[in-house]
Amino acid sequence: QSALTQPASVSGSPGQSITISCTGTSSDVAGYSYVSWYQQHPGKAPKVIIYDVSNRPSGVSDRFSGSKSGNTASLTISGLQAEDEAEYFCCGYIISGTRYVFGTGTKVTVL
Amino acid sequence: QIQLQQSGPGLVKPSQTLSLTCAISGDSVSSNSAAWNWIRQSPSRGLEWLGRAYYRSKWYIDYGLSVRSRVVINPDTSKNQVSLLLNSVTPEDTAVYYCARVRFGFDYWGQGTLVTVSS
Numbered sequence: 001q002s003a004l005t006q007p008a009s010v011s012g013s014p015g016q017s018i019t020i021s022c023t024g025t026s027s028d029v030a031g032y033s034y035v036s037w038y039q040q041h042p043g044k045a046p047k048v049i050i051y052d053v054s055n056r057p058s059g060v061s062d063r064f065s066g067s068k069s070g071n072t073a074s075l076t077i078s079g080l081q082a083e084d085e086a087e088y089f090c091c092g093y094i095i096s097g098t099r100y101v102f103g104t105g106t107k108v109t110v111l
Numbered sequence: 112q113i114q115l116q117q118s119g120p121g122l123v124k125p126s127q128t129l130s131l132t133c134a135i136s137g138d139s140v141s142s143n144s145a146a147w148n149w150i151r152q153s154p155s156r157g158l159e160w161l162g163r164a165y166y167r168s169k170w171y172i173d174y175g176l177s178v179r180s181r182v183v184i185n186p187d188t189s190k191n192q193v194s195l196l197l198n199s200v201t202p203e204d205t206a207v208y209y210c211a212r213v214r215f216g217f218d219y220w221g222q223g224t225l226v227t228v229s230s
């Protein structure tokens with residue numbers, strides 16, 4: 001299975017909202033509700049910020065929200081802050097073959 | 112709290128076997144509501160899921176297509192850990208390797224182990 005497609009970079013000013021897309025196929029993103037999103041700072045392990053498309057783990061800011069429409073999942077960061085500057089990855093679950101497929105990653109820059 | 116502690120060598124010679132262990136504390140490798148995964152990350156391949164082990168009245172183990180012919184994941188209930196063996200490694204297998212629990216997404220990760228394949 002090919003990686004899910006994300007934009008290489010997205011930028012925004014503090015306080016703005018940005019949206020990162022994650023495009024897959026009917027066999028991964030579209031077909032299942034197990035899309036998750038991860039934030040990764042340099043040299044650190046990824047951290048889950050959204051699971052099951054739109055659920056936020058305890059302790060994750062409500063500035064992060066997730067949604068899905070057809071083959072595309074989206075992560076929105078509202079009220080952008082300097083600490084949000086990181087790489088973001090989506091992940092989709094598929095029923096056969098390789099179970100989990102990650103996105104190509106999006107570097108978020110806070111201007 | 113849940114912690115995953117990885118151990119294993121950071122340098123492996125080509126054609127040899129990469130071996131890593133993930134010791135679990137705060138949860139059980141036999142949990143009926145979680146699965147234990149190995150994931151690697153490299154600049155050329157990005158994040159790549161290698162496989163998982165989980166217990167639902169019996170053990171289930173799945174492997175990623177890209178490594179299926181070379182990988183073994185083994186849960187050890189006596190030590191509450193899960194191990195990864197990847198044989199016939201090449202420089203393409205150079206990456207940071209992570210173990211991770213999946214329950215609410217991949218919600219707990221090990222610290223990562225940089226494994227370099229080089230002679």
